[in-house]
Amino acid sequence: MKGQMSEDITYIDRFLEGDEKGFEMLVMKYHNRALNIVYSLIGRDSESEDIVQEAFCRVYNGLKSFKRSASFATWFYRIVVNMTYDFLRKRRRSVVNDNVIENAVSDTPGPDDLLIIKERERIINKALAAVPLRFRTALVLKDVEGLSYRKIAEVLKCRIGTVESKIYRARQFLRKEVGNVRGFIHE
Amino acid sequence: MLEDLFMNKCGKIKRMFSRYADGEASDSEKALIIEHIKNCDECSRELAGIVRVKDLVVSKRKLAVNENLILSRIHYEIELRFDEANKFSLEKMENLSHRFIPVPIAMFVVSLFLLFFVSTGKVRSDFPLIDDIFSGVPASNETALGLVLGIED
Numbered sequence: 227m228k229g230q231m232s233e234d235i236t237y238i239d240r241f242l243e244g245d246e247k248g249f250e251m252l253v254m255k256y257h258n259r260a261l262n263i264v265y266s267l268i269g270r271d272s273e274s275e276d277i278v279q280e281a282f283c284r285v286y287n288g289l290k291s292f293k294r295s296a297s298f299a300t301w302f303y304r305i306v307v308n309m310t311y312d313f314l315r316k317r318r319r320s321v322v323n324d325n326v327i328e329n330a331v332s333d334t335p336g337p338d339d340l341l342i343i344k345e346r347e348r349i350i351n352k353a354l355a356a357v358p359l360r361f362r363t364a365l366v367l368k369d370v371e372g373l374s375y376r377k378i379a380e381v382l383k384c385r386i387g388t389v390e391s392k393i394y395r396a397r398q399f400l401r402k403e404v405g406n407v408r409g410f411i412h413e
Numbered sequence: 414m415l416e417d418l419f420m421n422k423c424g425k426i427k428r429m430f431s432r433y434a435d436g437e438a439s440d441s442e443k444a445l446i447i448e449h450i451k452n453c454d455e456c457s458r459e460l461a462g463i464v465r466v467k468d469l470v471v472s473k474r475k476l477a478v479n480e481n482l483i484l485s486r487i488h489y490e491i492e493l494r495f496d497e498a499n500k501f502s503l504e505k506m507e508n509l510s511h512r513f514i515p516v517p518i519a520m521f522v523v524s525l526f527l528l529f530f531v532s533t534g535k536v537r538s539d540f541p542l543i544d545d546i547f548s549g550v551p552a553s554n555e556t557a558l559g560l561v562l563g564i565e566d
């Protein structure tokens with residue numbers, strides 16, 4: 227993690243010295259990670275891309291004020307999570323059915339597998355959508371992005387114990403939801 | 414009593430399951446969990462369930478966008494915002510001019526209005542000197558002296 231942090235600082239310094247390449251390196255490193263976090267939180271791929279693009283625009287304009295006491299990843303993920311919350315808040319106001327989760331398949335596997343993969347994705351997305359957002363975010367940062375409890379606590383600005391219990395609660399919801407789908411998970 | 418104690422222990426152990434599944438449990442916690450689930454079917458089932466849902470989310474298909482596509486899109490968005498910001502500041506300048514240009518125009522119109530009505534005699538003061546000044550007729554020396562000394566004709 228330390229090596230990653232110094233790598234990010236190098237990119238940031240390059241950008242602040244006027245080299246756009248520094249910013250591009252950050253985009254290449256974090257775009258798809260952020261995309262999968264947002265996608266797992268909202269379940270819509272095209273809108274997830276919009277949110278991540280918007281987050282990078284904010285990074286582009288805000289890197290000057292980035293405080294180096296925190297890691298870039300923590301700062302960036304906080305922006306991404308907050309923007310996702312803003313999106314969901316707006317959507318709740320405009321769309322009545324908040325729990326509609328669409329499928330998204332990024333590349334095209336063989337025709338035989340496609341149906342199974344799509345169905346599996348649909349079930350996972352539906353189950354994730356059933357987890358209250360306050361628990362879902364911690365779970366996604368853990369299981370989709372693979373952050374440590376300490377990092378998640380930094381992103382969500384809460385205690386490590388809180389992160390742990392959020393993840394535990396999220397998994398309880400998931401178990402209940404997935405258990406309802408016959409044959410999907412054997413318990 | 415013994416059952417209560419065991420239930421209480423189950424509660425404590427269950428709270429450590431996520432930590433265990435995420436590889437964040439200490440060695441002593443791991444040993445405690447492993448020892449407990451050997452003798453407790455309920456906790457054993459619960460732990461298995463937690464590990465399964467974790468694996469499920471971890472195995473979720475990852476979206477991946479082509480790097481060049483990402484960069485071109487983000488650069489486009491940044492430029493778009495830059496243009497919008499510029500347009501916005503220009504618009505602000507225009508708004509400012511809309512707000513400030515009417516003031517001198519209004520002052521000009523009022524001056525014209527005053528000049529017109531005073532010169533046509535519609536507005537007359539009781540004071541001859543003022544009338545003379547507004548009508549453009551040069552004030553006589555007597556009138557000016559009378560003004561200074563406070564003598565009316």
Ligand SMILES: [Zn+2]
Binds near residue numbers: 455
């Ligand atoms: Zn037990």
